[in-house]
Amino acid sequence: MKQRATLSSLLFLFPLAFLAVFFFYPLVLVILRSFAAEGRFDLTPLLTIWAETYFRRALWFTVWQATASTALTLALGLPAAFVFARYRFPGKRLVQALTTIPFVLPAMVVSAAFMALLGPRGWLNELLMALFGLPRSPIRLQQTIWLILIAHAFYNTSVVVRLVGGFWAHLDRKLTDAARVLGGSRWRVFFEITLPLLLPAIIAAGLLVFLFCFTSFGVILILGGPQFATLEVEIYRQAVTLFRLSDAAVLSLVQMGLTFVIMAVYSRAQTRAAVPLNVRSAEETALPAITWPGKAFVGLTVGGLLLFLAVPLFSLALKSLALPDPLRFYRELFMNRSSSIFYIPPGLAIRNSLLFATLATGLSLVLGTLTATALARSRGALGRWLDPIVLLPLGASAVTLGFGYILAFGRPPLDLRASPVLVPFAHTLVAFPFVVRTLLPALRGLNPRWSEAATILGAAPWRAWREIDLPIIGRALLVAAVFAFTVSMGEFGATLLIARPEFPTMPVAIFRLLSQPGALNYGQALAMSTLLMLVCAAGFFLIERFRVGEIGEF
Amino acid sequence: MSYRVIVLALITMVLLAGCVTPVPTPTSEPVAATATPAATPTPTAPPAPGSRTVTVMTHDSFSVSQPVVDAFQARCGCQVRFLKSGDAGLALNKAILAKGNPLADVFYGVDNSFLSRALAADIFEPYASPALADIPDELKLDPSNRLLPVDFGYVALNYDKKYFADNNIPIPQTLRDLTQSPYSGLVVVENPATSSPGMAFLLTTVAVFGETGSYTYLDFWRDMRKNKVVVADGWDDAYYNQFSGGSGQGDHPLVVSYATSPAAEVYFADPQPAESPTGNILPPGQTFRQIEFVGILKGAANPDLAQQWVDFMLGEQFQADIPLQMWVYPARKGTPLPEVFVKHAQVPTQPAAITPEQIEAGREGWLKAWTDVVLR
Numbered sequence: 001m002k003q004r005a006t007l008s009s010l011l012f013l014f015p016l017a018f019l020a021v022f023f024f025y026p027l028v029l030v031i032l033r034s035f036a037a038e039g040r041f042d043l044t045p046l047l048t049i050w051a052e053t054y055f056r057r058a059l060w061f062t063v064w065q066a067t068a069s070t071a072l073t074l075a076l077g078l079p080a081a082f083v084f085a086r087y088r089f090p091g092k093r094l095v096q097a098l099t100t101i102p103f104v105l106p107a108m109v110v111s112a113a114f115m116a117l118l119g120p121r122g123w124l125n126e127l128l129m130a131l132f133g134l135p136r137s138p139i140r141l142q143q144t145i146w147l148i149l150i151a152h153a154f155y156n157t158s159v160v161v162r163l164v165g166g167f168w169a170h171l172d173r174k175l176t177d178a179a180r181v182l183g184g185s186r187w188r189v190f191f192e193i194t195l196p197l198l199l200p201a202i203i204a205a206g207l208l209v210f211l212f213c214f215t216s217f218g219v220i221l222i223l224g225g226p227q228f229a230t231l232e233v234e235i236y237r238q239a240v241t242l243f244r245l246s247d248a249a250v251l252s253l254v255q256m257g258l259t260f261v262i263m264a265v266y267s268r269a270q271t272r273a274a275v276p277l278n279v280r281s282a283e284e285t286a287l288p289a290i291t292w293p294g295k296a297f298v299g300l301t302v303g304g305l306l307l308f309l310a311v312p313l314f315s316l317a318l319k320s321l322a323l324p325d326p327l328r329f330y331r332e333l334f335m336n337r338s339s340s341i342f343y344i345p346p347g348l349a350i351r352n353s354l355l356f357a358t359l360a361t362g363l364s365l366v367l368g369t370l371t372a373t374a375l376a377r378s379r380g381a382l383g384r385w386l387d388p389i390v391l392l393p394l395g396a397s398a399v400t401l402g403f404g405y406i407l408a409f410g411r412p413p414l415d416l417r418a419s420p421v422l423v424p425f426a427h428t429l430v431a432f433p434f435v436v437r438t439l440l441p442a443l444r445g446l447n448p449r450w451s452e453a454a455t456i457l458g459a460a461p462w463r464a465w466r467e468i469d470l471p472i473i474g475r476a477l478l479v480a481a482v483f484a485f486t487v488s489m490g491e492f493g494a495t496l497l498i499a500r501p502e503f504p505t506m507p508v509a510i511f512r513l514l515s516q517p518g519a520l521n522y523g524q525a526l527a528m529s530t531l532l533m534l535v536c537a538a539g540f541f542l543i544e545r546f547r548v549g550e551i552g553e554f
Numbered sequence: 555m556s557y558r559v560i561v562l563a564l565i566t567m568v569l570l571a572g573c574v575t576p577v578p579t580p581t582s583e584p585v586a587a588t589a590t591p592a593a594t595p596t597p598t599a600p601p602a603p604g605s606r607t608v609t610v611m612t613h614d615s616f617s618v619s620q621p622v623v624d625a626f627q628a629r630c631g632c633q634v635r636f637l638k639s640g641d642a643g644l645a646l647n648k649a650i651l652a653k654g655n656p657l658a659d660v661f662y663g664v665d666n667s668f669l670s671r672a673l674a675a676d677i678f679e680p681y682a683s684p685a686l687a688d689i690p691d692e693l694k695l696d697p698s699n700r701l702l703p704v705d706f707g708y709v710a711l712n713y714d715k716k717y718f719a720d721n722n723i724p725i726p727q728t729l730r731d732l733t734q735s736p737y738s739g740l741v742v743v744e745n746p747a748t749s750s751p752g753m754a755f756l757l758t759t760v761a762v763f764g765e766t767g768s769y770t771y772l773d774f775w776r777d778m779r780k781n782k783v784v785v786a787d788g789w790d791d792a793y794y795n796q797f798s799g800g801s802g803q804g805d806h807p808l809v810v811s812y813a814t815s816p817a818a819e820v821y822f823a824d825p826q827p828a829e830s831p832t833g834n835i836l837p838p839g840q841t842f843r844q845i846e847f848v849g850i851l852k853g854a855a856n857p858d859l860a861q862q863w864v865d866f867m868l869g870e871q872f873q874a875d876i877p878l879q880m881w882v883y884p885a886r887k888g889t890p891l892p893e894v895f896v897k898h899a900q901v902p903t904q905p906a907a908i909t910p911e912q913i914e915a916g917r918e919g920w921l922k923a924w925t926d927v928v929l930r
Contacts, residue, residue: 121803142795143784221788221791222787222788225787226786229929236748237747240641240644240647241746241921243647243650340619340620341636342617399644403647407651417652417657498648499611500637514794515614515790517800517819517822518800518801518821518822519800520822522794
């Protein structure tokens, strides 16, 4: 056992080296440079910033909107996670794929989807106006805090559904059945047995959602409007518009410091909450709904989820179809009217997106599995400190880190500033914390006696891992793969890149189309967004069909 | 005790990263090429002809057509590589951060609102291109010829023709009109902190109303706020999500966009209409002229090719390609404009008067004051 622990700790050095090179090194460079802008090192901005009203306002707003968004997302996601974990119903996979699609869409496209549905000239408003003869659109959510919260929930519900649902599916039904037989009421069983067992997964999901909202940028700016400014928005203003690097660096440090504190607190909570379990296969624990209330509950939850997540996506897809000739905008995508050198053929964009996503998924799965394994095994100081460190990339400001890349990667051997190699690395930086978060609850829930038994019976450590651990965390691995794939397809971490590489992806094509006025440009952007959704859905199906060893059959 | 090893390793790595920091400040900056236009090429091994590459760093809105690039490549016997590096502000800041070890040979896309910052950062090499002879003097804002004008455009108010016709409201004639009651809740502007047309429009109001006097630019913005101006984050959100005219999906009939947008609405429609669904409001002296510049980066690996590229950008072929690629006007005198520009785009009689020096000195204060007045 001891030898095994040492080995896995050594493997942990790979992800650490990755973080050191692609995260800490550029970050330290840019921060040092920012504080020494006038030649000498000056830390006063770190103290003076607290007196700035804009800073205190941004700090307060960032924290509370992230908290509110997380609460809303959990409220929407947990019932759905329950349904996905415990019930079998037709179309389950399709619904699950649909719920994850919002995650890849650029904020501008989500905004367009909401506009098509809820905007002043959206379908819901036109319907209401026609029904009640109203002169003005009754639903006016544009540029309100509500739209920010709704959009954050829209983006992140799948994190809760997949992470908590995936874990829930493995909980042994016998535990709750026994408690029910012994006379516990449904609610008591839930609060005293299920909830405590689920807590690690809920905490992990809540943490990811919180961090995503905490560093939210596009959603806040585009859907909320400029009156809402988070720390990330202020960093952009200081770093790009005003080019005041010292203030930008201070803001990034505060943002990361807070991330670290939140994470340290949560990771302690999670370590305590984790209980080794005798897990069951997901197929075994999910049953079809038999009773009428059960059926109604499943129907309502799935219906509500579809209404909330799928209807905006469908309205976007519908809008991409032109009226007399439905495929007009799609055909236009294949034409380079202005013979621009930057024209992006759809096939090429799809190929590049998939290529980068595959690389980033592979890399983050390897790094994430190594990290999560090491973290799950060590419950001491190592886990307490390293767990939050591994997640820091999620709390880092992309703009600041991007500047760091310019300083860090300009010279051999790391002359990567304009290299396409940087793309999967940047995506991995964002994706790999997701992988770690997804795997940890499953790994901590592993009953160590099982692999101990295997070892006693003569299995080599590798074999014990492959035949015991791997099949059990298989489902979590699939969920992690889906997230890594989505993060890369959605181009999270793209702002880290110093320059757009010669391999344009689907989101790049969308942004290019949205940069000029005109119906054809807008229509093509919607068409490309629809293609992005389809490619992602296809990717999810493929990943979920993937079977490592006997996953799902144990 | 293995975790101690890891903690140690981590600390060492972080410390190492810290120690490396002083090194990137280049001790041996390339001082070979100072002011002489005939700069000696940097002493890198000369690659075989045809395999050399000139790298052009630019912003995301840059575009050029394939045949034009092919023509240049054939002429110089080299390849051109474009590095799109974010919006205009972000791309420039990246170039400034890479000072001494530039990412590219040429940088295109500094506009007059960032001109002073770019020149003060001292990242460009002077180059008196022979092609400058054909560029009007009024566009040459840098007497040291480090930044050469390539194109210009106008940030202007667009209006939804149908809305004004349907509702029988007169089209506003001046900026001040926008603060009047008929236009309450009708105007969309971009946030100057995150959008370049937004900044240009703020600069216009500073130029028009001034910072002192009985009615300053802040008075104007206070009135705009009272008149329920909508502020969007960027141009794409303002135009597509808030504006009602043309391809806009929103319900506000007035938006800050470009004077060529009505022409683009015609060009990018199928079938193309005889008249644009949107129009320009171009009061004399109340429209911002955005001039975009190109410059050779200090320490460029291929200064000779960089000069050829700059000459080419100012030459006839590239200039004629500009309008339909980037929807701005070519700087070169006598460049023919495409029909859609002639018919559907208008040029204001007189741009707003504000110099790059004024802009650089005032930007931060104006932005702060604007944010307090309009957003808080």
